[in-house]
Amino acid sequence: MGTATRAGIQAPRTPGASAAVPLDIRGGWRRRRHALAPYWFLLPYFLVFAVFWCWPIIDSALLSLQNTRVNPWGWNLAVNWRRLWVDRAFHAALGNTLTIMAIQVPVMLTLATLLAVALNSPLLKLRPIYRFAFFAPVVVSDAAYSAVFRVLFNGQFGAVNHAFAALGLPTVEWLQDPNAMLSTVMVAMTWRWTGYNAIILLAGLQSIPRDLYEAAAIDGATPFDRFFRITLPLLKPILIFCLVLSVIGTTQLFTEPWLITDRGGPGGGAETLGTYLYKQGFVSMNFGYAAAIAYTIAGMAAVLAALNLVLTRGKQA
CATH class of the missing domain: 1.10.3720.10 (MetI-like)
Structure with missing residues (x-):
């Protein structure tokens, strides 16, 4: 009875088969980790870019929609x-x-x-x-x-x-x-x-x-x-x-x-x-x-x- 039958009888596992799936999982995770490695090195730059570039761009866009000639500043989308x-x-x-x-x-x-x-x-x-x-x-x-x-x-x-x-x-x-x-x-x-x-x-x-x-x-x-x-x-x-x-x-x-x-x-x-x-x-x-x-x-x-x-x-x- 080396093969599974329709009645649900399972076939015997060959030696080493139990470790095949975990090895594949670990190998896939290792490949993904290597693929993500360059982005970890780039992460400091992305953080600096977000703080000193992205936020000033967003903030200036919000400023252009405010009246800054009054105190306190107020929203005026067209002024x-x-x-x-x-x-x-x-x-x-x-x-x-x-x-x-x-x-x-x-x-x-x-x-x-x-x-x-x-x-x-x-x-x-x-x-x-x-x-x-x-x-x-x-x-x-x-x-x-x-x-x-x-x-x-x-x-x-x-x-x-x-x-x-x-x-x-x-x-x-x-x-x-x-x-x-x-x-x-x-x-x-x-x-x-x-x-x-x-x-x-x-x-x-x-x-x-x-x-x-x-x-x-x-x-x-x-x-x-x-x-x-x-x-x-x-x-x-x-x-x-x-x-x-x-x-x-x-x-x-x-x-x-x-x-x-x-x-x-x-x-x-x-x-x-x-x-x-x-x-x-x-x-x-x-x-x-x-x-x-x-x-x-x-x-x-x-x-x-x-x-x-x-x-x-x-x-x-």
């Missing part, structure tokens, strides 16, 4: 968001930010692309030195380079106005005139970030196979043809990456207008969303309105990030 539509100072800051985005970012990326092509040329000697020299402005501290540009563009004794006077051109009050202030900020940003983007684009250029250029040269393509028909199309994903990073950075722009033009300049001529957010939150102590501005900036950044995904996915397709 801060409604103010965004009628606040002329916010509209001016948004306009300045979009102006910088529309002028400075394309100029900077154009210069960065040309610089990357020059740094990638085999005819250039001492290329590592030039690459470091153009990347060096990023290493300089914000306060130091802002102070230098503040002195260079000083209306009375700045080197820029001295050069204009030597050439017979009229001097400009760079740190007083609203239009000139915005130009000063854009020049400073271009000086600092062109080399940074050029190094990123240079890495993209070095990933393009040289065989394509050699085949195009054999077919009689000019350097301009090779640039516009090979370099730019293959560099498009990297350009889009740099574009989105630059645009998102512009939406958060704070250091240059705050330090170079002295807190956005007279009359808010160089006011940006970042400086206006700071003034509302830490000067006027209107934290609810500042939180609404912060979420507006975050929404703009999210839209631009989504645009990056759409454009790069379309390129890959």
Whole structure:
């Protein structure tokens, strides 16, 4: 009677069969424990992330729904968001930010692309030195380079106005005139970030196979043809990456207008969303309105990030 019958007679167990199931259970638990081991190592980071990232994000969202101009603070779901539509100072800051985005970012990326092509040329000697020299402005501290540009563009004794006077051109009050202030900020940003983007684009250029250029040269393509028909199309994903990073950075722009033009300049001529957010939150102590501005900036950044995904996915397709 080695097999079970329909009457319920059980078959005899073979030696070692009683230990087979417990061993399987212990083996499965051991595998699950090994699979969970990386998450235990990541747990401290997740805790820090929850305390210093997740909770401030949730708390700022709750703040944007409160009226913080009264004591005690009270819930008013629309007071801060409604103010965004009628606040002329916010509209001016948004306009300045979009102006910088529309002028400075394309100029900077154009210069960065040309610089990357020059740094990638085999005819250039001492290329590592030039690459470091153009990347060096990023290493300089914000306060130091802002102070230098503040002195260079000083209306009375700045080197820029001295050069204009030597050439017979009229001097400009760079740190007083609203239009000139915005130009000063854009020049400073271009000086600092062109080399940074050029190094990123240079890495993209070095990933393009040289065989394509050699085949195009054999077919009689000019350097301009090779640039516009090979370099730019293959560099498009990297350009889009740099574009989105630059645009998102512009939406958060704070250091240059705050330090170079002295807190956005007279009359808010160089006011940006970042400086206006700071003034509302830490000067006027209107934290609810500042939180609404912060979420507006975050929404703009999210839209631009989504645009990056759409454009790069379309390129890959």
